[in-house]
Amino acid sequence: MNPLPDPKQPLADQAGRPSIDDQAQRLIAAVNDAMATPTRYRDETPVPTVGSALPVPQPGRTPMSQRATDASVMMLSAGAASVPIGGMTALVIYALGHANPVSLAIGAGAPAALAVPILALSALVKRAKKAAPDVHQHIYQGTVVQDQRTVTNTTRGVWASTRNQLPK
Helix, strand or coil: CCCCCCCCCCCCCCCCCCCHHHHHHHHHHHHHHHHHCCCCCCCCCCCCCCCCCCCCCCCCCCCCCHHHHHHHHHHHHHHHHHHHHHHHHHHHHHHHCCCCHHHHHHHHHHHHHHHHHHHHHHHHHHHHHHHCCCCCCCCCCCCCCCCCCCCEEEEECCCCEEEEECCC
16 A cells, blocks of 8 residues: 655655646646637727628528519418328328329329419409409489598497587
8 A cells, every 4th residue: 555645745756747736837827828818809890881892692581572472472381281182192092002003193183283274364364353443434414513521430338329420
């Protein structure tokens, strides 16, 4: 058994290793050196409100018009709605197992083949309705009086009673 070292004696190993005090001093010096090295930088110069730099593309969806956004949402929701239909089709195909592939392909492709022209025609009809505004023709006989008064409605109470008040 090795005897414990004398606490009053300086610790030095006979093999030439530095003492514990020397190792502690080196560790303290290394920590102080690491703490003296800057690890961040803050630029205090004010940012210009308007500059000549080109716009930087931002992450996420690109800016779109409201119509393009609506079309995008419609396409995404139609894609999400096709998942259950595809799952049911896969389940039917798996259950049949030995069905004729040609008849399955025709049966699976027929709804999509019919849906595309129907959607295109409905969009065409909507645009045609927007392009041609309604024409109103009014034919009057006799004296015509146009009343352009504004009526103010007030509704109050638990049992609501509306009183129309014409301006004086």
